[in-house]
Amino acid sequence: MKYQLTDSDRQWAEKTYEKIKTKIKAESERMGSKIPYIAENGVYREDKDQTNIAWWTNGFWPGILWQMYHAEKDECFKEAARGVEKKLDRALHEYTGLHHDVGFMWLHSAVADYRLTKDEQSRARGLHAANLLAGRYNPRGKFIRSWNEDRAGWVIVDSMMNIPLLYWAKEETGDPRFEYIAMDHGDTVMNLTVRGDGSCNHIIVLDPATGELLETPGGQGYGSGSSWSRGQAWAVYGFALSYRHTGKRDYLDTAKQVASYFLAQTDRTGHVALVDFRAPKELVYWDSTAGVCAACGMLEIARHVPEAERDFYVDGALGILKATDERFCDWDPSRDSIVQMGTGSYHSENDRHVPIIYGDYFFIEAVLRLLDREFLIW
Numbered sequence: 001m002k003y004q005l006t007d008s009d010r011q012w013a014e015k016t017y018e019k020i021k022t023k024i025k026a027e028s029e030r031m032g033s034k035i036p037y038i039a040e041n042g043v044y045r046e047d048k049d050q051t052n053i054a055w056w057t058n059g060f061w062p063g064i065l066w067q068m069y070h071a072e073k074d075e076c077f078k079e080a081a082r083g084v085e086k087k088l089d090r091a092l093h094e095y096t097g098l099h100h101d102v103g104f105m106w107l108h109s110a111v112a113d114y115r116l117t118k119d120e121q122s123r124a125r126g127l128h129a130a131n132l133l134a135g136r137y138n139p140r141g142k143f144i145r146s147w148n149e150d151r152a153g154w155v156i157v158d159s160m161m162n163i164p165l166l167y168w169a170k171e172e173t174g175d176p177r178f179e180y181i182a183m184d185h186g187d188t189v190m191n192l193t194v195r196g197d198g199s200c201n202h203i204i205v206l207d208p209a210t211g212e213l214l215e216t217p218g219g220q221g222y223g224s225g226s227s228w229s230r231g232q233a234w235a236v237y238g239f240a241l242s243y244r245h246t247g248k249r250d251y252l253d254t255a256k257q258v259a260s261y262f263l264a265q266t267d268r269t270g271h272v273a274l275v276d277f278r279a280p281k282e283l284v285y286w287d288s289t290a291g292v293c294a295a296c297g298m299l300e301i302a303r304h305v306p307e308a309e310r311d312f313y314v315d316g317a318l319g320i321l322k323a324t325d326e327r328f329c330d331w332d333p334s335r336d337s338i339v340q341m342g343t344g345s346y347h348s349e350n351d352r353h354v355p356i357i358y359g360d361y362f363f364i365e366a367v368l369r370l371l372d373r374e375f376l377i378w
């Protein structure tokens with residue numbers, strides 16, 4: 001076992017995994033290759049294939065299915081995941097509307113498929129997506145632009161979770177350009193989004209001609225200078241993954257710094273995350289998805305630190321996961337979605353305190369990690 005769990009922690013993880021299995025099996029029978037996003041009253045609101053095939057979260061359902069296929073070898077998970085992968089071809093073909101989140105979309109679908117089955121068409125899809133991401137690189141500013149239209153110099157910290165697609169492409173093709181781009185981008189994000197106390201900006205706006213930092217808008221958090229919790233989670237896990245792929249020590253140190261900050265914040269609120277750690281004390285808005293993503297990052301960090309440091313990150317992750325289970329999980333197999341109380345962004349009511357598909361993905365990945373049964377999708 002990678003993590004030395006106490007008997008009671010292992011029992012919790014095993015019991016929780018059994019509930020995950022029952023729930024996802026029932027959901028996959030209902031959903032098949034539909035593309036879920038947000039659930040309301042136990043039913044996924046829409047099929048993203050019908051509403052927005054380029055939506056950034058469209059890889060998380062196949063990601064869940066590939067994790068379950070890897071753990072259970074049940075063909076029904078594979079078939080459903082493949083169905084989504086084929087639907088996503090339309091997004092590649094249309095191209096318009098694609099963004100820096102192609103990592104979230106194709107690491108969890110085509111690349112996961114290729115890693116597990118060696119399917120050549122899936123490999124081609126993954127490389128296609130990696131080239132689209134690399135094509136967003138700005139060599140003057142040394143960053144990958146995040147969004148489209150007139151935002152040529154905008155970079156968001158979430159991007160750290162997408163660049164593992166470039167590390168995969170470098171490994172797969174042997175072409176080091178993919179890694180150069182990923183590391184240039186990682187360095188820029190590390191130097192300009194992470195603050196001295198371990199908190200992060202969500203957005204940095206750079207001059208696309210020079211890379212000079214122009215401003216730091218609030219983005220999905222409360223406002224400029226605040227601390228959007230999911231952004232902090234993306235930094236914890238994203239930098240830990242960049243360390244895993246490159247061995248660059250600064251990335252691990254950054255992941256540890258942001259993780260310590262994250263845990264200091266969630267220790268004050270019963271081990272679950274507010275949407276923004278620097279929002280006014282009232283109103284209280286939660287984002288369960290930030291905690292479960294950060295927990296995966298902490299479990300990744302735990303793999304790379306000396307034994308004496310390991311428990312800090314494993315216990316931190318377990319605290320968040322157990323609190324999420326107690327307060328926010330719905331285990332009824334007849335209802336869609338496990339992790340409730342996710343929030344898309346601080347100021348938007350439509351996606352406040354709702355179950356969002358990536359909350360389930362990260363919760364499941366974290367539990368599988370504790371049991372040493374995960375498959376590295378990143």
Ligand code: GLY
Nearest residue numbers: 056158220230344
């Ligand atoms: N852009 C990714 C997120 O909402 O976290």
